[in-house]
Amino acid sequence: MDDVIGEALDRLICVEMRYASGVPRGIIHRLYDAARAEAGRPLTTLATELLVKAVKPGDRVLIVTGAGAPPFLPYGETDGPLGAVAIAHALDLALGAKPIFLSEERNLAPIAATAEAAGLSVLAEDMFAARAASAMCVPLLMAPEDWEGQAAALVEQHRPAAVIFVEKGGPNDKGRFHTITGNGRDRTVMASADALADAAGRAGIPTIGIGDGGNEIGFGRVTEAVAEIQEFGRKCRCGCGGGIGTIVRTDVLMVAAISNWAGYALAAGIALATDRPDALHDLGIESDMLAACARAGAVDGLNGRQMRGVDGTTAETQIAVMTMIHNIVSNARRPLRREF
Numbered sequence: 001m002d003d004v005i006g007e008a009l010d011r012l013i014c015v016e017m018r019y020a021s022g023v024p025r026g027i028i029h030r031l032y033d034a035a036r037a038e039a040g041r042p043l044t045t046l047a048t049e050l051l052v053k054a055v056k057p058g059d060r061v062l063i064v065t066g067a068g069a070p071p072f073l074p075y076g077e078t079d080g081p082l083g084a085v086a087i088a089h090a091l092d093l094a095l096g097a098k099p100i101f102l103s104e105e106r107n108l109a110p111i112a113a114t115a116e117a118a119g120l121s122v123l124a125e126d127m128f129a130a131r132a133a134s135a136m137c138v139p140l141l142m143a144p145e146d147w148e149g150q151a152a153a154l155v156e157q158h159r160p161a162a163v164i165f166v167e168k169g170g171p172n173d174k175g176r177f178h179t180i181t182g183n184g185r186d187r188t189v190m191a192s193a194d195a196l197a198d199a200a201g202r203a204g205i206p207t208i209g210i211g212d213g214g215n216e217i218g219f220g221r222v223t224e225a226v227a228e229i230q231e232f233g234r235k236c237r238c239g240c241g242g243g244i245g246t247i248v249r250t251d252v253l254m255v256a257a258i259s260n261w262a263g264y265a266l267a268a269g270i271a272l273a274t275d276r277p278d279a280l281h282d283l284g285i286e287s288d289m290l291a292a293c294a295r296a297g298a299v300d301g302l303n304g305r306q307m308r309g310v311d312g313t314t315a316e317t318q319i320a321v322m323t324m325i326h327n328i329v330s331n332a333r334r335p336l337r338r339e340f
């Protein structure tokens, strides 16, 4: 996929449409610009190239997602699972890979429901290993259990070709996790997915981080920009003495207004790079995924309602964004010979 297409996808997924709600606005293009300047090329292109190079048929890929915590987000939110599943769907169809979803136990039911809506059966390991169009769900431990040991064991057990973090919170330099509005949480509330990033890094396994705020794993590539741009970037409200930005880096960082959309852009990139347009899920699957995710307990992360919405945007908007991504893909594959 060339940089022209990556640029178009990057720009489409960075259209911010948050409503005034106390959640910081007018920041996505600034976070994107920082990440883009650091990376030097379109972020969708870089993430696509990483996966197409690293992932071979039969390879396992770990996909970590799941934002929020009880009581307001008891089973997570709708931003994250759909993007994670879009990537898994593309990896399965176009690259013959084996996607494994990881999250706090409380978030796994909506993730599994979303995967099943995309045609990926969620199975136990023996069947998962034997059959295509399947996925596996693994709960991530939280403190005080041995979450660091688990991370190392997961890398050892699955030998993943890549590890991808979608809307997955990472700790700041004080070891605390934060919401975008500056509230802090410790490792008994949020899974330490950063341990998985560290374990992958030690094993030389490539990583991708996707986020829309600066507190998600991957943004460690642009910590100073997050500190500068975000309202609580230098000083949170939990008193830990740090800001909301994470220090956890990945090899590639993708920034989007809504993290799911970066997953869709990456699926589009995979579809183009492999000449498998069906690797980008269709509009029917998009609609079914959102309904299934919400039905299984996920809520809109902005208004907290268990409904077909994502970060304050409607189901129709998800379809509209997907429609445009499909158009970018189809036009990229069908150059037109103009007669005039």
Ligand SMILES: [Zn+2]
Pocket (backbone or CB within 6 Å): 176, 178, 183, 184, 236, 237, 238, 239, 240, 241, 242, 243
């Ligand atoms: Zn704090």
